[in-house]
Amino acid sequence: MTSLIQPKRGFDNAEFEKRFAVVQSKMREQQLAAILLTTEHDINYYTGYLTQFWQSPTRPWYLVLPSEGLPIAVIPTIGVECMSKGWMTDIRNWSSPHPTDDGISLLTEALVESVERAKAASGFTNIGISSGREAHMRMPLCDLEQLKVNLSNHDKQVEFVDATVIMRRQRMVKSPNEIEKLRYVAQTVSSVFERLFEFVHPGMTDAEVFRAFKIQCLTEGVDDVAFLVGGADQGGYSDIISPAGPRKIGEGDVLILDTGCTFDGYYCDFDRNYGFGKVDQSAHDAYEAVWEATEQGFLAAKPGNTPADLFHAMNDVLQKAGALGDSVGRYGHGLGLQLTEPPSNTRWDDEVFEVGTVMTLEPGMEFAPGKLMVHEENIVITENGAEYLSRRALPKMPIYS
Amino acid sequence: MTSLIQPKRGFDNAEFEKRFAVVQSKMREQQLAAILLTTEHDINYYTGYLTQFWQSPTRPWYLVLPSEGLPIAVIPTIGVECMSKGWMTDIRNWSSPHPTDDGISLLTEALVESVERAKAASGFTNIGISSGREAHMRMPLCDLEQLKVNLSNHDKQVEFVDATVIMRRQRMVKSPNEIEKLRYVAQTVSSVFERLFEFVHPGMTDAEVFRAFKIQCLTEGVDDVAFLVGGADQGGYSDIISPAGPRKIGEGDVLILDTGCTFDGYYCDFDRNYGFGKVDQSAHDAYEAVWEATEQGFLAAKPGNTPADLFHAMNDVLQKAGALGDSVGRYGHGLGLQLTEPPSNTRWDDEVFEVGTVMTLEPGMEFAPGKLMVHEENIVITENGAEYLSRRALPKMPIYS
Numbered sequence A, B: 001m002t003s004l005i006q007p008k009r010g011f012d013n014a015e016f017e018k019r020f021a022v023v024q025s026k027m028r029e030q031q032l033a034a035i036l037l038t039t040e041h042d043i044n045y046y047t048g049y050l051t052q053f054w055q056s057p058t059r060p061w062y063l064v065l066p067s068e069g070l071p072i073a074v075i076p077t078i079g080v081e082c083m084s085k086g087w088m089t090d091i092r093n094w095s096s097p098h099p100t101d102d103g104i105s106l107l108t109e110a111l112v113e114s115v116e117r118a119k120a121a122s123g124f125t126n127i128g129i130s131s132g133r134e135a136h137m138r139m140p141l142c143d144l145e146q147l148k149v150n151l152s153n154h155d156k157q158v159e160f161v162d163a164t165v166i167m168r169r170q171r172m173v174k175s176p177n178e179i180e181k182l183r184y185v186a187q188t189v190s191s192v193f194e195r196l197f198e199f200v201h202p203g204m205t206d207a208e209v210f211r212a213f214k215i216q217c218l219t220e221g222v223d224d225v226a227f228l229v230g231g232a233d234q235g236g237y238s239d240i241i242s243p244a245g246p247r248k249i250g251e252g253d254v255l256i257l258d259t260g261c262t263f264d265g266y267y268c269d270f271d272r273n274y275g276f277g278k279v280d281q282s283a284h285d286a287y288e289a290v291w292e293a294t295e296q297g298f299l300a301a302k303p304g305n306t307p308a309d310l311f312h313a314m315n316d317v318l319q320k321a322g323a324l325g326d327s328v329g330r331y332g333h334g335l336g337l338q339l340t341e342p343p344s345n346t347r348w349d350d351e352v353f354e355v356g357t358v359m360t361l362e363p364g365m366e367f368a369p370g371k372l373m374v375h376e377e378n379i380v381i382t383e384n385g386a387e388y389l390s391r392r393a394l395p396k397m398p399i400y401s
Helices: A013-029 A040-047 A077-084 A104-121 A141-154 A164-172 A176-194 A206-220 A281-300 A307-320 B013-029 B040-047 B077-084 B104-121 B141-154 B164-172 B176-194 B206-220 B281-300 B307-320
Strands: A032-037 A062-066 A072-076 A090-094 A126-129 A160-162 A224-234 A253-263 A270-276 A341-344 A358-361 A364-368 A371-374 A377-382 A385-388 B032-037 B062-066 B072-076 B090-094 B126-129 B160-162 B224-234 B253-263 B270-276 B341-344 B358-361 B364-368 B371-374 B377-382 B385-388
Touching: A013 A032, A013 A040, A013 A062, A013 A164, A032 A040, A032 A104, A032 A164, A040 A062, A040 A164, A062 A104, A072 A077, A072 A104, A077 A090, A090 A104, A104 A141, A164 A341, A176 A206, A176 A253, A176 A270, A176 A358, A176 A377, A206 A224, A206 A253, A206 B206, A253 A371, A270 A281, A270 A371, A281 A307, A281 A358, A281 A364, A281 A371, A281 A377, A281 A385, A307 A358, B013 B032, B013 B040, B013 B062, B013 B164, B032 B040, B032 B104, B032 B164, B040 B062, B040 B164, B062 B104, B072 B077, B072 B104, B077 B090, B090 B104, B104 B141, B164 B341, B176 B206, B176 B253, B176 B270, B176 B358, B176 B377, B206 B224, B206 B253, B253 B371, B270 B281, B270 B371, B281 B307, B281 B358, B281 B364, B281 B371, B281 B377, B281 B385, B307 B358
Parallel strands: A032 A126, A072 A090, A126 A160, B032 B126, B072 B090, B126 B160
Antiparallel strands: A032 A062, A062 A072, A224 A253, A253 A270, A358 A377, A364 A371, A377 A385, B032 B062, B062 B072, B224 B253, B253 B270, B358 B377, B364 B371, B377 B385
């Protein structure tokens, strides 16, 4: 068992007040009257409303962040008790599901109030929504259309505009309390990975390996094993996102496990590779190449640099190692309340890292036709460069023998 | 350990061919050229593409169901290997994330092809999307707007129309193979619930109870404990969706656990209530009331009846038992690839049950101010009425003593 100290759950009101002050100042910069949020992680970030109930797709949930005044939640009655435990005070609710008005009248009222206050204070009437890249609106499109009609009937000047970048940029930079949770879950899972050969043996099926791994992670202290993909194959694998199957691990196999476990809503996301018996030399070479690529990505991870810098640092190593291609599309990404968050370590992502940015480094390559090797670690960017949140993988592939 | 036989994973191609034939006939009835799908469960239903990779929100995934010809997947390259293992043959891909064209050109082409074929065969040009109640589109709104422009530039007659009801109605009726998976996971979890006092004891915190329960479910054979909510409190609980906290179970407590475990992508969703020592009589009475309400809901569950019939059958019992109200908003719902699916057991839902409809019965009541009692079972509707998929809860609250 690990001797890690579990961080306190939740956050003090001061943290939410600060988050809200930051987004309010951004709203004013961008001349927005309010922002309307609909997704689990955006709403959790600003309210502390953490629940697995989001898995039920039936009910919409709304949060209005006004540029003047306090946030307004417009949510189904079933969530009021849970949300009231946090810092939110203005929680309006209706019995959902509803046949004709699933929260839209209440939401219209909340937005009209917010726009009226903003108009009086600053003249702003636009409402920001998440309509940009890598985002979606978790509400029925028919209700979004109805909302537009309602608001336009109230005031022709009200328009929806894209505000995706505001939330993306704010959430990219983590607070010390967030980093503590991220470090805890990454360290906990590191311990499980380091002891893998204690509970995984040749002859087990991929499905048995997954089950054993999940039980170990729960036993060691994660809240949930929300994401686990991978599998084993001869001398390397070809698919890293399929569910576990009935194939048994045998001599010459390479096993990858890539997991997103959570603590208090915060994710780790990293992988480990393992060999069984005599593994083809090309897989050993590929392991060392992706490990070295991670080293170089780590060195490039500092304030002022960009995901594109990380991409090039890692890609140089992989190209020299003879990479045939890459089907993943990027070499890592942001990490936090979601398994993957913006930005992406691609050739083109020029988001600027700040102190507190949390990223994964995930160099991957096809090292022989149909054979992949993917490695991943979690880091946080500090004033002096990067620090690992996960405990670094071994520089050579661990072998079960 | 249970002696249940684990069903085969996946489905034969014949099952997907049948699902596609059904939706094609509905498209022709409703004069649609094609349907565009964007969400995990709709795409899984028609393609067999089962992966946890959906937890990464970065990449969009598209499936075009044409009224003439075969389905076309338009997906990120990272998913091609996994999707190719199933029945899909036309899989088009791009390296995602992409800075300027995250699949929209490819998707435009696929839709244009589908519309052209439909136009030639039937004259239809409309494209169905999920823009209705309880649905959302999992794609950036800016990309949906771009797609509309692209299609309109190609042919002014092309319009998006709501087709939510087609998928909702089709997915509501489960095949024998789907029911077998649903029964397996519900029976497996029933066993865990029946042995709860073997691994849950007074003095454990809610968080410890959750952890122990998850490990037991995994050990018994579920793939994932995707959803677990609940907790304990004196003489009844007030909140059924918060995460587990540090409170310790003690004398006089009532504990509820409500779980959605999965097998091969299919969910159970039911709960159990337990008492510890001497529990207030009002909680015993409420337990028996919700248990009896479930009996009455079960008797009303037959082909030709509606969720509203179930609502009234259950509500009559709860009203007689002195229910003060209900914050859940319904007494159960559909169940399958999602924890909750349409329809909803409400006063107003008049969807007609068919043989193969799978539902939860979930009567809940506030039996004293701030004290809830919620019960839930899973059923399938057969020619002769309903059958339980979960093993029926005990008619009196089980007490740890």
